[in-house]
Amino acid sequence: MLDIQWENQTIITEFLLLGFGDLQELQIPLSFLFIIIYVLTMAGNILIIVLVVTDQNLHTPMYLFLGNLSWLETCTTSTILPRMLFSFLTGKRTVPIHGCFMQFWVFGSLAASECYLLSAMSYDRYVAICKPLHYTTIMNNKLCLLLVAASWIFGFLANTVLIVFAFQLTFCSHNVIEHFFCDFIPVIQLACTDTHNAMLAVNILGTFCTFPAFILTITSYVYIIQAILRIPSTTGRQKAFSTCSSHLVVVSIFYGTLIIVYVLPKTEMLKELNKFFSVCYTVLTPLVNPLIYSLRNKEVKEAWARAVSKWKSHSVVM
Numbered sequence: 001m002l003d004i005q006w007e008n009q010t011i012i013t014e015f016l017l018l019g020f021g022d023l024q025e026l027q028i029p030l031s032f033l034f035i036i037i038y039v040l041t042m043a044g045n046i047l048i049i050v051l052v053v054t055d056q057n058l059h060t061p062m063y064l065f066l067g068n069l070s071w072l073e074t075c076t077t078s079t080i081l082p083r084m085l086f087s088f089l090t091g092k093r094t095v096p097i098h099g100c101f102m103q104f105w106v107f108g109s110l111a112a113s114e115c116y117l118l119s120a121m122s123y124d125r126y127v128a129i130c131k132p133l134h135y136t137t138i139m140n141n142k143l144c145l146l147l148v149a150a151s152w153i154f155g156f157l158a159n160t161v162l163i164v165f166a167f168q169l170t171f172c173s174h175n176v177i178e179h180f181f182c183d184f185i186p187v188i189q190l191a192c193t194d195t196h197n198a199m200l201a202v203n204i205l206g207t208f209c210t211f212p213a214f215i216l217t218i219t220s221y222v223y224i225i226q227a228i229l230r231i232p233s234t235t236g237r238q239k240a241f242s243t244c245s246s247h248l249v250v251v252s253i254f255y256g257t258l259i260i261v262y263v264l265p266k267t268e269m270l271k272e273l274n275k276f277f278s279v280c281y282t283v284l285t286p287l288v289n290p291l292i293y294s295l296r297n298k299e300v301k302e303a304w305a306r307a308v309s310k311w312k313s314h315s316v317v318m
Contacts, residue, residue, distance in 0.1 A: 011172050012097070012172055012173070013096060013097055014095060014096050014097060014175065015095055015171075015175050015176075015177050015182065015187070015190070016093050016094050016176045016177065017087065017177050017179065019087050019088075019179075019180040020180060027088055031085060031088035031089060034084060034088070035085060037284075037287055038081045040287060041073070041074075041081075041286045041287045041290075042077065044070075044289075044290030044294070045071070045073050045074045045077075045286065045289070045290050046074060047290065048066065048293065048294065049067050049070050050307075051304060051307060052067035054307070055303040057299065058299065058300075058303055061124050061139040064145075065117060065121045065124060065148065066121075069114070069117055069118075069250075069289065070289070070290060072110055072117065073285070073286035074286070075106075076111070076114075076282065076286055079103060079106045079110065080103075080180075080283065081283065083095070083181065084180055084181065087180075097171065099182075100187060101163055101167065101187075103182040104166075104181075104182045104184045105159050105160070105163045107181065107182075108158075108184060109159040109160075111258075112154070112155035112159060112209040112210075113151050113154070113155030115209055116150065116151035116154055118213065119213035119214075119216040120151060122216065122217040122251065123220055124139055125247060127139055128244075129224050129227050130223050130224065154209075155209070159205075162184060162198075162201055162202065165188075165197060166187070168193075169191040169192075169193050169195065170191065170193045171191055171192060173192070174190050177190070180279075181278075183278075184202060185199075185202065188202075210258070217251055221244070228241050246292050246293050249292055250289055250292060253284075254281060254285055257277045257285070258281055260273075260277045261281070
């Protein structure tokens with residue numbers, strides 16, 4: 001019956017992203033705001049990547065993970081913001097179906113990879129605080145590279161399965177997406193064909209990508225907090241907590257907004273705030289990550305000071 005209903009309808013080849021079209025009077029201020037956010041995000045994350053690569057003192061497991069997180073955030077921002085800015089500046093909101101598929105495949109893969117990478121970072125902090133004497137033995141180069149590679153590979157493999165299901169769908173009549181980027185669920189909800197298998201794949205792979213990583217992260221921090229509370233001196237507790245507090249802030253922002261957008265029941269209030277929370281984990285999180293790690297991390301600030309000093313010395317010689 002469903003096939004008969006859409007058989008005579010026009011098959012659409014592009015989607016219309018509404019974005020922030022309901023805020024017409026704010027289009028120019030928003031475009032300037034997002035341009036500034038994009039520039040700052042790219043500059044901050046690229047700076048961390050450069051420091052991690054060039055400074056020998058940052059060649060440790062913690063900063064290997066941090067450098068990969070910054071590279072991941074750079075890719076995420078470049079997947080979302082340039083297309084959004086193009087819509088703001090040109091007024092063109094349509095995007096070809098295949099381009100839309102590509103955007104949610106890349107974004108979904110990066111989001112899944114970030115879940116795995118954050119859990120690897122939490123495990124690294126757990127070993128550093130709870131098993132400090134065995135840290136260098138456990139977190140050896142082989143394990144660290146394996147965790148990083150697995151984070152990227154599993155994230156992209158999971159979303160490759162989803163994109164296969166998406167290409168099997170047919171779209172007709174409705175092509176308006178009430179969002180500022182091509183997210184998987186808003187897209188497949190517009191399909192004319194049966195989406196049961198696609199939604200099932202979303203639920204299974206979404207659980208596989210997020211739940212184990214979330215549980216590992218929470219478990220690691222339960223043990224970390226217990227270990228910190230057993231430290232007798234106040235100074236010792238503060239020093240131990242400072243080594244993982246930055247990561248805990250990042251995890252809270254990332255998972256908190258994801259849960260609000262994808263897990264909680266969609267009440268009228270949450271529907272209205274959905275775009276705001278989506279902006280938090282797609283745009284603001286990549287912006288604040290380098291700020292959190294650089295402002296709260298003594299070693300990163302020292303690496304930056306050394307880089308500036310070396311640049312000044314080189315300029316004087318020149």
